Amino acid sequence: MVEGVLSGYRAIDLTNEKGFLCGKLLADFGVDVIKIEPPGGDPSRNVPPYYHDEPHPEKSLYWISYNSNKRGITLNLQTEKGQALFKRLIKETDFLIESFKPGYLASLGLEYKALSSVNPGLIMASISPFGQTGPYAGFEGSDIVVQAMGVLLCQAGNPDRPPVRTSVPQAYLHAAADAAEAMMIALYHRGHNNEGQCIDVSAMESVLWTASRALPFWDHSKVQSERTAGLIAASGKYTPGIWECKEGYVAMVFQASLMGTRINQRLTKWMEDEGMAPLFMKEKDWEQWDWLQVTQDELDQLTDAIGRFFKAHTADELEEESTKRGIRMHKVCNSADTFANVQLKARAFWVSMAFDYLDDTIIYPGAFTKLSVTAMKDWRRAPLIGEHNREVYIDELGLSEVEFDSLMADGII
Amino acid sequence: MHQKALQGLKVAGFVTGGVGPIITKTLATHGATVVIIESGKKHNITRSGGPFKDNLNGINRSYSFAFVNTDKYSLALDLKHPRAKEVTQRLVQWADIIVENWRPTVMERWGLGYKDISTINPDVIMASFSHEGRGGPHGEVPGAGPALSALSGLIELTGWPDRPPVTLPAFGILPDYIAPRFGVFAILAAVDYRRRTGKGQYIDLSEYETSIQFQIPAILDYTVNKRIQRRDGNRSPYAAPHGVYPCQGVDKWCAIAIFTETEWEAFCKVLGNPLWTQDPKFKTMESRKKHEDMLNKYVAEWTLERKPEDIMVMMQSAGVEAGAVRNIGDVVEACPQLAHRGFWWTLEHPEIGKTINAGSSYILSKTSYHLEKPAPCFGEHTEYVCTEFLGMSDEEFIDLFQEEVFV
Known part of the structure; x- marks a missing residue:
């Protein structure tokens, strides 16, 4: 087996859905990630959807999605014995990720200062809605709240309805990926200076960074973001980004100047081949077509002609032919389309993950990147509640059977 | 430094x-x-x-x-x-x-x-x-x-x-x-x-x-359950109310999200426990989800008379998740949290002049x-x-x- 790019490191993951992805990125790269849950299991095991729609803490597909490749143990951090055990684990740990309410770990005596006195090389990332300190540090913020305050929400929707979010929660994926990125930055520093540190990730800022393309427009002329349904706004002009087809939708954006010349020429040719290109499109010198000069009237005329052309075809037909003709366009895909995609298949993206306890194999999205030397390691399903307790506490930490049993009986493990 | x-x-x-x-x-x-x-x-x-x-x-x-x-x-x-x-x-x-x-x-x-x-x-x-x-x-x-x-x-x-x-x-x-x-x-x-x-x-x-x-959960919902997830506005399968509600002013909105019964009780209290909140239709998460359209209408009636930032503070002080919908200008000009964390940086560009930049x-x-x-x-x-x-x-x-x- 090829080693992972980060094989040999260990991480402890104390997060809930606000941080799962961070530990998963580490685990996907070969870090031994130990997910700690309270005895009885994490509340986030009750997030739907479920395997075969059977609500059960070990069948949450949400949990399974973002905890693969991790090991799982249980530990009650609210007890003194639990805290002592945690510190023993920390001694041998490179990365710690947590997403508790700011101040919670400190209330248990497990803040970075206390932990780094046990292990000065420890790199710890705290993910919270707004940051560990400041006027909003005590605020609660789930996906929609953080997206609202972090400007992302106001950038999507129909003008006659409220701003709208993506139905699969996104905010904490941005934040957790930022935490993973930040941990690598801290690892570089540790590699050269032998010291660990703690990282304070604000999910609102992660989301705001994602929305930040709005900043230059505000800086330039105090332009706010707007919701434009399926339109794309550029320099005060609007063109469709999403087009309705005979069946389904496609996404394509006009581009002027050099960027768009070839695409516009190819699209015109395609329409011409099918007898659907109006004269003004055929006669247009696309090389000279300048976005700053073009009028909204002309864009509307174009939109009209192209819209009619697209409506005469299904999205699947357009997808196939546009690929052949080198036109930058895609069908608005759903998960069935994603699963059927030829490019993903050709790159061997999907992995089969064995779920022994379900007597089943689940097809699962694979590596987020390909590395030439250090391939992703073997894929392992998310852990059951306390699945690796014995392995971690007895085999690795060196607890005796008697100690282990008594900690189990006392509800510490 | x-x-x-x-x-x-x-x-x-x-x-x-x-x-x-x-x-x-x-x-x-x-x-x-x-x-x-x-x-x-x-x-x-x-x-x-x-x-x-x-x-x-x-x-x-x-x-x-x-x-x-x-x-x-x-x-x-x-x-x-x-x-x-x-x-x-x-x-x-x-x-x-x-x-x-x-x-x-x-x-x-x-x-x-x-x-x-x-x-x-x-x-x-x-x-x-x-x-x-x-x-x-x-x-x-x-x-x-x-x-x-x-x-x-x-x-x-x-x-x-x-x-x-x-x-x-x-x-x-x-x-x-x-x-x-x-x-x-x-x-x-x-x-x-x-x-x-x-x-x-x-x-x-x-x-x-x-x-x-x-979007792994949506993908697994397909590979495991053969269900194709679709867009669902601002709803959440396990929270209600959960949405973006209209507020006082032009195009002003506030997001509110209630995941637990404790949060629901706190939310009702902030509203002053109006009669409709006691309707058995809204008693549990399950029944609130069932009557979500009606629920959202009631919530919107209350939010429409208030400013988003006021709602946010009232709710957050009571432990309820709420956040004002903000646009880019709002956060550049007036977000105390971003100011506290030093998120914005002003740099002098030789041709453009002063530019506002986002930090990390x-x-x-x-x-x-x-x-x-x-x-x-x-x-x-x-x-x-x-x-x-x-x-x-x-x-x-x-x-x-x-x-x-x-x-």
């Missing part, structure tokens, strides 16, 4: 469009030495995107370029020039990391594919970012951000169930902001691997594949970042990079300069 974390790390960026500049910005913000290689001969997409200073198009006048290129060095270089190799050879020897996001085959055409690069510098880490990854039937299909958003599956999941899907946030190119996080993570993991083993490597990252990581979404306790230099003017550091970083003699530089290599 703290030392920045990535001090000493050398990055050569053959970058264009969105992803490449964003990745190198993150590395530069945290202290890496980043040189971007650009040519005035080839159309420079990143510099030709508006808005422009005084609305006049110009190579050093784009606010968008200025925003995403802080703390970098610019080397002007005509990569098609027969003598460009004399410069790229040294650059590749100098760099720890090569980042590129040109369409697959472009770097190879310049003689800068991984094969060429690793021959010059076997330890180098090279990261290629493309829309659909290298190889495969679509490896070389030209990409465009909004089209990729459609391919990714994220568009289908955004909007109202009774309406067509809507343009994604981030101006329709959301995946351009997802991929860089995975990219920086992978690059720096490879750097650490090299520190331990001496081995460099090649990173092939597909934006498409990283976007899928942001995380703060490192021992190596905090600080933005220092505005984005470079085109080719601003050509001589500096050649002589100081690459060790070129003045004669060599002048010779290449006169041959018009640096254009």
Whole structure:
């Protein structure tokens, strides 16, 4: 087996859905990630959807999605014995990720200062809605709240309805990926200076960074973001980004100047081949077509002609032919389309993950990147509640059977 | 002043469009030495995107370029020039990391594919970012951000169930902001691997594949349950009320999210326990979900008479999740939390003047970042990079300069 790019490191993951992805990125790269849950299991095991729609803490597909490749143990951090055990684990740990309410770990005596006195090389990332300190540090913020305050929400929707979010929660994926990125930055520093540190990730800022393309427009002329349904706004002009087809939708954006010349020429040719290109499109010198000069009237005329052309075809037909003709366009895909995609298949993206306890194999999205030397390691399903307790506490930490049993009986493990 | 974390790390960026500049910005913000290689001969997409200073198009006048290129060095270089190799050879020897996001085959055409690069510098880490990854039937299909958003599956999941899907946030190119996080993570993991083993490597990252990581639950719902998830407005399958409610004023909104019965009770209390909240229809999460339309109407009646920031504070003080919907101007001008964390940075750009810049979404306790230099003017550091970083003699530089290599 090829080693992972980060094989040999260990991480402890104390997060809930606000941080799962961070530990998963580490685990996907070969870090031994130990997910700690309270005895009885994490509340986030009750997030739907479920395997075969059977609500059960070990069948949450949400949990399974973002905890693969991790090991799982249980530990009650609210007890003194639990805290002592945690510190023993920390001694041998490179990365710690947590997403508790700011101040919670400190209330248990497990803040970075206390932990780094046990292990000065420890790199710890705290993910919270707004940051560990400041006027909003005590605020609660789930996906929609953080997206609202972090400007992302106001950038999507129909003008006659409220701003709208993506139905699969996104905010904490941005934040957790930022935490993973930040941990690598801290690892570089540790590699050269032998010291660990703690990282304070604000999910609102992660989301705001994602929305930040709005900043230059505000800086330039105090332009706010707007919701434009399926339109794309550029320099005060609007063109469709999403087009309705005979069946389904496609996404394509006009581009002027050099960027768009070839695409516009190819699209015109395609329409011409099918007898659907109006004269003004055929006669247009696309090389000279300048976005700053073009009028909204002309864009509307174009939109009209192209819209009619697209409506005469299904999205699947357009997808196939546009690929052949080198036109930058895609069908608005759903998960069935994603699963059927030829490019993903050709790159061997999907992995089969064995779920022994379900007597089943689940097809699962694979590596987020390909590395030439250090391939992703073997894929392992998310852990059951306390699945690796014995392995971690007895085999690795060196607890005796008697100690282990008594900690189990006392509800510490 | 703290030392920045990535001090000493050398990055050569053959970058264009969105992803490449964003990745190198993150590395530069945290202290890496980043040189971007650009040519005035080839159309420079990143510099030709508006808005422009005084609305006049110009190579050093784009606010968008200025925003995403802080703390970098610019080397002007005509990569098609027969003598460009004399410069790229040294650059590749100098760099720890090569980042590129040109369409697959472009770097190879310049003689800068991984094969060429690793021959010059076997330890180098090279990261290629493309829309659909290298190889495969679509490896070389030209990409465009909004089209990729459609391919990714994220568009289908955004909007109202009774309406067509809507343009994604981030101006329709959301995946351009997802991929860089995975990219920086992978690059720096490879750097650490090299520190331990001496081995460099090649990173092939597909934006498409990283976007899928942001919707794994929906994907598994399909591969396991054969259910195709669709957009569902602002609803959540396990929360109610959960939505964005109209407030006093023009186009003002507040998000409210109630996940537990305790939160529901606290929410009702903030409203003053009006009669409707005692309706058995709203007693449990299950029944609130069943009567969500009616519930949302009642909530909206209450929010309409109040300002979003007031609702947010009232709710948050009672332990209820609520957040004012803010636009970019609101957070630049008046967010006390961002001010507290020092998120905004003002830099003086030589042609644009004062620019507002965004910092990092995380703060490192021992190596905090600080933005220092505005984005470079085109080719601003050509001589500096050649002589100081690459060790070129003045004669060599002048010779290449006169041959018009640096254009």
